[in-house]
Amino acid sequence: MKELNLKNKIINGDSLKELKKIPKETFDLIFADPPYNLQLKNQLTRPDRSKVSAVNDEWDQFENFKKYDEFIYSWLSECKRILKKKWSYLGNW
Numbered sequence: 001m002k003e004l005n006l007k008n009k010i011i012n013g014d015s016l017k018e019l020k021k022i023p024k025e026t027f028d029l030i031f032a033d034p035p036y037n038l039q040l041k042n043q044l045t046r047p048d049r050s051k052v053s054a055v056n057d058e059w060d061q062f063e064n065f066k067k068y069d070e071f072i073y074s075w076l077s078e079c080k081r082i083l084k085k086k087w088s089y090l091g092n093w
């Protein structure tokens, strides 16, 4: 099987499909900024009382918490597989 050359590459695609193509234990670090599932029915404020804005973009729409959990589990479990054993994960949420 031909080895994938992933060094300095940007893959623009569906992470749920693309991550599966990457061999196990490839990376030292993964940084992710995934969808937050941040639709708000009421107002949400931070401890400093500033208002949190909802995300209304299509990419952040999930039917329910279960669907969001399934989405998160899908790509995170692939991240775990492709990280080296001494790994790090940085998430922006």
Ligand SMILES: C[S@@+](CC[C@H](N)C(=O)[O-])C[C@H]1O[C@@H](n2cnc3c(N)ncnc32)[C@H](O)[C@@H]1O
Residues within 6 Å of the ligand: 013, 014, 015, 016, 033, 034, 035, 036, 059
């Ligand atoms: C919180 S935003 C990150 C924005 C990014 N950090 C930026 O500054 O443009 C989440 C992003 O994940 C993308 N996204 C959602 N589902 C995805 C998937 N299955 N594969 C790849 N990207 C996805 C969305 O299109 C959105 O741009």
